[in-house]
Amino acid sequence: MLDFGFSEILLTSAIALVVLGPERLPKVARQVGNWMGRARTMARQLSEQLEREVSAEELMKEQSKPKPPAENRIAPLDPHNALPDVHTAPPDMHTSTPDVHAPPDLHSSPSGLSSKPPNE
Secondary structure: OOOOOHHHHHHHHHHHHHHHHHHHHHHHHHHHHHHHHHHHHHHHHHHHHHHHHHHHHHHHHHHHOOOOOHHHHOOOOOHHHOOOOOOOOOHHHHHOOOOOOOOOOOOOOOOOOOOOOOOO
């Protein structure tokens, strides 16, 4: 923005002291400081508003773009990455299967009740 060196600030302060006098200088400096603060706040708000407007416009453009059909978004299956055959099992599964032909246990039931006849 504005590039002021120490000598320029010192010269401006001396001129303001001579022109305004020692009684009015603090009041004027305070007012100038308030105005500068308001100007900075307004500039920041303006830049934030512009950024919001630009991002909203970009979002509207993105939403208005036509989307590709669903079949184009799905990747084709790779035959080399296919699932393994379900009919072939690992060799350790053949030895760890339970005996399917074992007779059921008639003395226990899943409900916890005994299926034994009562003793008389």
